[in-house]
Amino acid sequence: MNMKHELGISVYPDLMPLEKIESYFELASRYGVSKVFSSMFSVEGTKEEVLDYFKKLIVAAHKNKLKVSLDVNPMCFEKMGAKPDDLSVFKSIDVDFLRMDLSYGPENDAKLVRNPYGITIEFNNSPQIVKGLIENGIDPKDFLVCHNFYPQRYTAMKWNKFVNKNKELKACSRDVRIGAFISSTAPNTHGVWDAICGLPTVEKLRMLPIDLQARMLLATGDVDDILIGNAFASEDEFKKLQEVLQENEKLSKELDPTLKMLVDHGIISLDKPVKKLRVTLDEEITEKEKEVLFDFFPHLEMGDSSEWIWRTRVSRFKYSQPNEILTPRHYDKEMFEVGDVVIVNDNYKHYAGEIQIVKIPIVNDGTRNRIGHLDSDEYQMMELVYDGDLVEFLEK
Structure with missing residues (x-):
């Protein structure tokens, strides 16, 4: 593992006013959260409206010392006028990470990682993508892997498939950092596509206590970063996660x-x-x-x-x-x-x-x-x- 475990949250600026999201940022940052995930391609509006939306979100996150990862795909790239060798539009809003929901193929994926703006690229949970990047000369320390989340109940990954997929990813290189989602079970949470039953990566974790979800992921030995898929997690949940994620000092x-x-x-x-x-x-x-x-x-x-x-x-x-x-x-x-x-x-x-x-x-x-x-x-x-x-x- 090349650095300590990181904890992240997810927010949805199309579903909640920025003022409430900013308050959530302030709470999360007090409990060791370092990263914010949000879905760019699920937000409707013109290119200018979407960019303005997320620029304000990123400013608020950075004010609270939180890095921002935006979920994007080729359709979103086309709308934003971006290409694998031109991420200048994303640099204009000062984003820290781009999570690629789909691959552009090994050569173009490598171009994404080599962007001159210092934007870190996260890829989907595919050993084939990781192998393609390594074969194209990319150091595994220079990109991340992040699993999907699943809004619809009973549709998330099987536990054994999740564990085995991570072993495949780590077999490519132990330096590949893997992120996965867990769910807040606080009342009245929200997320993309009317998610009301959590947003986890693995189905069996969906409604478990949040810190147990995290402890089970960490106990596999292959998950590096944990993100809460739905919002808003409670302060009590953050306290328990902070206790779980404390490194072995x-x-x-x-x-x-x-x-x-x-x-x-x-x-x-x-x-x-x-x-x-x-x-x-x-x-x-x-x-x-x-x-x-x-x-x-x-x-x-x-x-x-x-x-x-x-x-x-x-x-x-x-x-x-x-x-x-x-x-x-x-x-x-x-x-x-x-x-x-x-x-x-x-x-x-x-x-x-x-x-x-x-x-x-x-x-x-x-x-x-x-x-x-x-x-x-x-x-x-x-x-x-x-x-x-x-x-x-x-x-x-």
């Missing part, structure tokens, strides 16, 4: 001493992204249990979990010590169920402090305290937590 600043020792001795490696799980806590959870769950960072699966549970193991090296007390607590059910988050207690002192997630129901034998649960939506993340992964827990 903790790995150098807040690493637990127990983990640091293992890293220093070459026993484990932290050269990988941290996957984040949001836990619904039980009311009975103690402060000590919260400390193990949230403050021990990061949790690490050592590659030997069974089919029944995902387990951290490393935290026990600290919390199984005699000076650490993890008092057993009664739980009135005979079994722990799928999605239960448990901690090994002092009834099994050698393993005390292990955080475990139940994948197949297990017997409650008194050696574990239930401290929380992954709800059915959240549990989907477990499909993306692999052997040897680093995990951070967030409170739901």
Whole structure:
């Protein structure tokens, strides 16, 4: 990855007054948003009207330190009087990115990237386009790839197709940056073509909590940039996304001493992204249990979990010590169920402090305290937590 993950928003100046959009820019910029996407070819009007429309939008975005990407296609190019080797009309409105909804072919796509104005070109999610650019001498660091969004419910991409397509793109070069869309689930959102059910790239993400959508995309390891397809996302959604998109600064600043020792001795490696799980806590959870769950960072699966549970193991090296007390607590059910988050207690002192997630129901034998649960939506993340992964827990 050649830079940190970026978060973007989408706006529709033909559907909302510029004053409301400017307020949205101000809110978004406070929470780490760096990019604005808008569809130029879906706006009606003369060439002059459309250019004036977007020039004002871009001025407002730049005032809030946001870069602007405009979705264009060959028909839009013709209307604007642009050509692959002449993007001067787009330079006149100071746009930062152009997202090409359709390809002009390898040679002309290469001309687009080589434009003299510093406009970055984004292409559709096609390995063939990427291969054509590379064959024409284009450095993969000099362009972007951005998936489509899908206004109509039940029509967005299959999850497996999305994952495999990204692997194809990254196989061309790991330097290819990939962007994808997620949906705000705030009330009364809007988007192109009467979109009222979100605007995601992948259908299974459409109505999930927004930060879970983002965490699932990031957990694949191949998505670099995330854009909210519909507007307007809420401030609470921005807060949760900011928490999710924070880079792994903790790995150098807040690493637990127990983990640091293992890293220093070459026993484990932290050269990988941290996957984040949001836990619904039980009311009975103690402060000590919260400390193990949230403050021990990061949790690490050592590659030997069974089919029944995902387990951290490393935290026990600290919390199984005699000076650490993890008092057993009664739980009135005979079994722990799928999605239960448990901690090994002092009834099994050698393993005390292990955080475990139940994948197949297990017997409650008194050696574990239930401290929380992954709800059915959240549990989907477990499909993306692999052997040897680093995990951070967030409170739901």
